[in-house]
Amino acid sequence: MILELLANAISTGVLLGCIYAALALGLAVSFGLLHIPNIAHPVFVVTGAFAATVFNAMGFDPLLVSLPLALVFYGAGIAFFEFYSRIYEKRGESDTMQALTLFFGVSLVIETVLVMQFGADQRSTDVDYVGQSLTLGPVVMPYRLLIPALVAPVMVTALWLYLKYTYAGIAIRAVAHDERALSVSGIDPGWIKRHAFGIAAATAAISGAALVIVGPIDPFAGRMQIGRAFAVVILAGMGSIPGTLAAGILIGVTEALVGAFGSPSWAPAVAFTMLLATLAFKPSGLFGAAR
């Protein structure tokens, strides 16, 4: 019995952890690589989730429809980055605190617009596989978690390959490393950053669709996730894309174990404790280079 519970807690934890990683992936790009503390990212994800529900109501599968939506989000991300860099980055010395405040204001505006458009009620999607589960021996995995969870490894692998093997991807990593050196080599760092921020926003469309399959959401669902998403990125180590998946799973499994064997009431404290511990004892994270 204990073993069955343990196996199921771990499998659920892995699934939830994958979803956390998907939520945090865009942040791993914008915060980890570009050093832009985009605390509005979870709200972007929620916006993606709402977009998915709108198309789901017309009969589309939320995950499939999120792929074209990702393109829209990519464009919106680029436009938003343009706005952001105009008003603040070009002012001179990067003032992270100003940026934080700006994103804070942006997330308020997005949340409120969502409330005014959709109301504060819960919204959910209607997909066939919700309510069924995959049984592997003693382990039962609900498709409601399993299918969105698969999104994370796919996105992580795709992004990792992109950053590793394509020209633009290598340039993004170069921007993260040394912006000036990149401009010397004849590439416009501004374009590369816009492009990277666009990618970060695009992931929000897909992870938003994943999130709304897991359970109903409301316009304020992003708030619950801010701390957790940053915990994933920092625990992974700034900018480590595969590390995001590992860190997400680590947090997810710990939460599930606390929930199954301790008290579920304490689960929300898990991510926070791990975040603080990382900052206090290993600020470079698990997979990040020391900085």
Next chain:
Amino acid sequence: MPAVWRTAHGQGAPIRIGTTICKTGALSSTKSTLTGLELWRDDVNKAGGLLGRPVELVTYDDQSAVAQIPSLYSKLVDIDKVDVLISPYGAGLSAPLMPFVKQRDLFMIGMFALAGNDVTRHDKFFHSAPWGPESKTNWARGFFDVAKKNGCSRIAVLSADVEFAKTAAGGAEQIAGEYGMTVVYKQSYPPATNDFSSILRNIKAQTPDAVFVCSYPPDSTALVRGLSEVGIGDSVKLFGGAMVGTQYASLLGSLGPALNGIVSFALYAPEPTMANSEMTAFLSRYEKVAAEQGLDPLGFYIPPFAYVAGQLIAAAVTGAGSLDKAAMAKVLHETEVKTIAGPAKFNDIGDWTERRVLMVQFRDIKGKDVAQFRQAGRQVILDPPSLRSGDLVAPLTKARSS
């Protein structure tokens, strides 16, 4: 102070009724309160008002925030000089208001404030919702009456870390003890939990006969989904009880057939034992407004009792023949008021003397069309006995598969 406003509000000036509505914030799904009140106001004014004076509503948005309540109600009373108060939605928002109402000796109708007057014991406070006396422990007693009738002795109690749920869970334990049942599992979980698989497995391991669940809308959804996904075992005859959200169309529509077999509370269900022509007429008028304003399309839970609040005020004012608060309270204490939700009689602290909290079992739900919930037989009333429209189908696994 009364002398001042009497001159200002002479004959023919409107009778002002003040309340705050959760138009925004966490409780904004309760804003249909306003529609219920407005429908009542229109009815009363069409019929010539109260004491020959028209009725006017004065409402503010309390943002579902406790911190807003003292200043907004002080404004209603001291600046807007309203004649009658209606409480904000629920016990949490009403709690900071009760000492003020008692101290100033105001007349107030409670909106869903479960056990809202049990501590203050103000004699000019009346509930519009039929929670019944000693409601803190007793409002969900129906669940345990059904459990007892069906021979349940092992009880699991699961509750969200939210005010209403914790209160319900506390009462549940007490009643279980009183009925000689054993609480074999007791757990609370944080709001917005979206995976209940390990909790459900832990419950299953205890083989309870009944699971009393006190949950909020997002977790109600996740729990019902979890039931389909990991199951709960064959021992469970009765599952649910205090699942908030199962009263609203949005959740009913999104869960559809996954609700079958679950038992939850309601204040109105369109069963033959309960439906009456006035209620049906009210709901069909409400539906039209709801469709325009994007409110809950069914409106079984809140709007009728906002209308009841109005009917109670009307009965008190006309019975007293004035706006004298003591006389109004006397009327409600001594006479039975006919409302669209049935006859209301009150005890000394304004509870309905008869608890009319329904325990309904969801049955025969097919597809996700919300309109089916307007038909009889979908929410079968198991308790109270006076309104019973059917018997429990048990165990849960059977009720869900049928």
Next chain:
Amino acid sequence: MSLRENAMDWAVRRTGRTPRATRSLVFALGCLAVLALGVVLTRMVDNPYVFFAGYVVIQYVALATGWNVLGGYAGYINFGPTAFYGVGVYMAAFLVKAMGAPLPVAIAAAGVAGALLGLAMGWMTLRVQGVYFAIATIALVVMAETVIHNIDYLGGASGLALMPPQAPAWAGGQPQFMLMVMLAIAVAFVALARWIEISAMGRGLRALKASEIAAECAGVPTFRLKLIACAVSGAMLAIAGAPYVYYASFIEPGTAFSLALSLNAIAMPLIGGKRSWVGPVIGALLLATVQQAASVTISSELNILVVGVVLILFVAVAPDGIVGIVEKLTRRRGA
């Protein structure tokens, strides 16, 4: 003091034309005048709405001022002021429930608890970049709320109704008394903030805000200064929460850790101006008064939307807030 006078005073101070002692005397007299006005108000007005609404507005002055000690002077943004505020609320509630503690005891205990929490947070996160501190404070609110949910003695998620000790007879009633208490706290906070600003500590904080490395090289003990600012700010935020139990007689986590409170405590200094004590006061009075009026006229969604847009605008166009704008205008006129 009017806005203009304040700004002038500030401009003058920067050029150092009047001796500091005179200015401090004027400031102290101003504080006394505000307090006296408060006492007179509680005697003259008999409409309790004024006291309830006034309490909310003045509480924001205290919160904004407390937040600004760290956020404005040191430039470390605390996204979770309600974590500290909530600790103050619950500390007071605990003392009231356990021993019917009088208000001064509750305030002192809340201050100590807030300072310790500030120290702990600072110690764990301030050695790396400031952005980590900001992020950790976001998560701190969730943590604090989780802890409270798990303490049954304090009512957990259900909240707790308490009968706090009644106001002394001379105050003329609980709402009046609470207003005076909050006013005294706010005035004390503003005075403390001003003192920090003109003291060596303020200079050190400004130096580390401008460039942490340069300040370090110049011998400013940056880590220690940041820790002190963190503790002082934490104590102030917690103290601002302590009287709440006495004001509402009912507490619940949703109120003590409310997002609107956090949001306002951050927005007010940013809108007023972060660099001097005047900014948070102006921002708080302006925003809180508008919101008190707006909560009864326009929808609160629009209200939050306006705060969001105004925040973005100020960050984009006027990073030094209203004080910065006034300063720029007066300087241009003077030139």
